[in-house]
Amino acid sequence: MDLDGKWFVNRGTGQTVLFRGVNVGGGTKLPIGMPSHERNGFWVDYDRKVTFVGRPFPLNEADEHLDRLSQWGFNLLRFVVTWEAIEHQGPGIYDQDYLEYVVEVLKKCKNYKLKVFIDPHQDTWSRQCGGSGHPGWTHPLVGLDPSNFGPTAAAIVQNTYPTPESFPKMIWNTNYQRLAAATLFTLFFAGKHYAPLCIVNGVNIQTYLQSHYFNAIKQVAYRIHDNDLEDSVVIGYDSMNEPNQGYIDIPDITKLSEDDIAFKMGPMPTAYEGMRLASGIPTAVQNWVFAWNGPRKDGTIMLDPEGREAWLSEEALHEACVIFDWKRDPAWTSGCIWDIHGIWDRKSETVIQPEYFAKGQYHKYWIEFLQNYTEAIRSIHTDAIIFVQPPVIEAPPLIPRSLERLAYAPHWYDGLTLVKKKWCSYNVDVVNLNRGKYGTGPLRFLRALRVGEKAIRQCFVDQLQTIQSEGQANVGDYPCVIGEIGIPFDMEQTSKSSGLLGGIWGWLSSFFFEVHSDSSISTPNSDQNKAMDANMNAIESNLLNCAIWHYMPDNDSFWGDCWNGEDLSILQLEREDSSDTVVNENVWQSEYSCEDESNSRLMSRSRNTRSIISLHRPYPQRISGVPVSLKVVSPTFNERGSCTFRYKARPGEQKSHETELYLPSSYYPPLSEDKSGTDVWMSHGYFTKTVVKERHWILTWTVDTSNDSEAIYEIRIEGLKIQKKQKMY
Known part of the structure; x- marks a missing residue:
């Protein structure tokens, strides 16, 4: 894969590639048999005896899932791996079965022409910290005891x-x-700067942790290289999912962030209060709730660890060091690391250096990590694209121009919908609010408020435009891939009036009561469909690449993604009991259909209850020039689905080119002899069709640019409306 400014370019054909991708998948955060709601087996034997073989799906089911994703129009996978999956047994002990499994899945991706970038995933460090990603042994390494994290x-x-x-x-x-x-x-x-006393096996804890992280991801890279999967399948590597600064740059450990849009929820200890609690000291902390304009303080709560500590006892620490062959420097004793470094005094319960972490310049440390990580990956995969992912919500720092072949890979979610699990009649321009576009003071929340469907959709477009522009300015003239974007499918359903007044009423009433709608998820008016359509419209309006979060075959109807109550998977299979029942997966519930079902085919006896209309949208996969604009209108009961795309020739190229557009057959049926069902209009050239599988087809549009290399070439495709079917009894 080549890069041409902000575009990905196919090395063989010179076509611009737009990536419509998906994360595969959230289930990889968890070992087999250990969902986040299961207590049994959690933190047993340092969580060494786990397996991730079969994540994201069993190898014998891989073809079914990869075929489905290809049929749905995805041409890119953000392939989730974790440091824990690779090195859970102990430092330097790699799970060879898991590595072999990853390679076998990637080989199958090649059969479906899917490109992949590897995502070393983490959330809040590890499963033991209530997230995912990094090995359990990293906790006893630094002297922490996960069994006491809760109290x-x-x-x-x-x-x-x-x-x-x-x-x-x-x-x-x-x-x-x-x-x-x-x-x-x-x-x-x-660690070198803030914890110089933390020396293990002769090196600082920072060096120890980073070197093991690099070497673990290199194990994946080695096997990709040895199996000839570089570039043909795997085009690059994410740096680290959603990295965090920890305590770095905290101005005062005795205070919470004064940023009134910083995420706060539930009991929120300050850094110092957290150190007290971890050392077994009862402490009063602030409690926070989430309101329409962000977090709001709601009194204080007394937390009492009842004598428990989050730090290992000297005896337990010694036992771990023997098991994992760690030799600590004598100055690194058991107990609170920050007490040992003189930030506070455990005995007198006093703060000594409240500004210890201030002005730490986190971005400097993160860039150093990025440079070292890039060097590690490219020592194996020399041509790898590095997908640069800075902390969430923040603008990226200025990346050294010595780093080349990058892609900017930030994440974006509609935070209000994600937290409230409700599609509201109002929203807030969070990104630009965070960047100071609306000034200071409480009134800036009102200036950032958006009321009504049209304003909300434009708000999403504006936020992604800001994110893309920041990448161009600070990361460099490289492509932007929104590495995660998605919606919660377990939304509370509400009915809303239309228009501005209706939107304002819906906004006001949503604070006091809910009026439930009878709309099912499969209708154009469902909240899930509206939310996903607004998300995808923001991607298309900015001509961005993306990877939707996420695809999880074992998503559960009660537990959702089986991780912390989230439920964002675009797949939830509902098995049909009757062997006589034929299910067309293009039509999500039997009550609704497109106008023409003549192209319906049976794929399996399992129905995806999450296949909302706006997920299945046409788009140009390969373009014979430089994209100019893309507008997709999802079909409704009153309006046909449509796709309007414009491009121009790449400078210096004057010849015939082919542009390939993906079309879902459910709403854009392949053209029959009389060309009924789907209408195509072009400003130039001609088109042919290739029906690839039952559920999609490729329209190939050929234009001769030699006559007018400055022209803007346009194609418009119109499909079907949604039609309510007669109920069957």
Whole structure:
């Protein structure tokens, strides 16, 4: 894959490639048999005896899933792996079965012409911190005891939560600010500066952690290289999913962030209060709730660890060091690392250096990590594209121009819908609010407020435009891939009036009561369909590449993604009991269909209850020049689905080119002899069709640019409306 400014270019044909991708998948955060709501088996034997073989799906089912994804128009996979999956047994011990499994799945990707970039995934450091990603042994390495994270508020973990089914939605994200994850991220990125006494096996903890992380991901890269999967399948590597600064740059450990849009939910200890609690000291902390304009303080709560500590006892620490062959420097004793470094005094319970972490220049440490990581990957895969992912929400720092062949890979979610699990009649321009576009003071929230469907959709477009522009300015003239974007499918359904007044009423009424709609997820008016359509419209309006979060075959109708109460998978299979029942997966529920079902085919006896209309949209996969604009209108009961695409020739190229557009057969049936069902209009050239499989086809549009290399070439494709079927009894 070549890069031409902000475009990916196919090395063989010179065509611009637009990537419509998906994350495969969230299930890879978890070992087999250990969902985040299961207590049994959690933190047993340092969580060494787990397996991730079969994540994201069993090898014998891979063809079914990859074929489905290809049929749905995806041409890129963000392939999730974790450091834990590779090196869970102990430092330097790699799970060869898992590595072989990954290679075998990637080989199958080649058969479906799917490109892949590898995502070393983590959330709030590890499963033991209430997230995912990094090995359990990293906790005893630094002296932490995950069995006491809950009582000490060092992390809020669903596995040990008293009632896992009532685990507060999105509270897992606050673990980034709690002691366990914050300590580990600080040591990982800047241990040399902040924890010079933490020496293990002759090196600083920062060097120890980073070298093992690099070597673990290199194990994947070695096998990709040895199996001739470089470039033909795997085009690059993400740096690290959603990295975090830990305590670095905190101006005062006795205070919470004064940023009034910083995420806060539930009991929120300051850094110092977290250190007290982790050392077994009862402490009063602030409690926060989430309101329409962000987090709001809601009093204080007394937390009492009842004598437990998040730090290993000297005896338990010694046992771990023997098991994992660690030799600590004598100055690194058991107990709180930050007490040992004189930031506070455990005995007198006093703060000594409240500004210890201030002005740490986290971006400097993160860039150093990025440079070292790039060097490690390219020592094996010399042509790898590095997908640069800075911390979430933040603008990226200025990346050294010595780093080349990059792609900017930030994440973006509609945070209001994600947290509230509700598609509201209002929203907030969070990215530009965060960047200071609306000034200062409380009134800036009103200036950033958007009311009504049209304003919300434009708000999403504006936010992604800002993100893309920041990447061009700071990362460089490289492509942008929104590495995660998606919606919660377990939304509370609400009915809303139309128009501005209706939108304002819907916004006001949503604070007081819910009026439930009878719309099913498969209708154009469902909240899930509206939310996904607004997300994808923002991608298309900015001509961005993306990878939707996510595809999970074992998504559960009760537990969702089986991870912290999230439920974002675009797949949830509903098995049909009757062997006589024929299910067309293009039509999501038997009550609704497109106008023409003549092209319906049976794929399997399992129905995807998540296949909302707006997920299945036409787009140009390969373009014979430079894209100019893309507009997709999802079909409704009153309006045909349509796709309007414009491009221009690449400078210096004057010849006939082919542009390939993906069309889902469900709403754009392949043209019959009389060309009924789908209408095609072109400003130039001619087109042919190639029916690839039952559920999609490729329209190939050929234009001779030699006559007018400055022209804008346009194609418009119109499909079908949605039609309500007669109910069958």
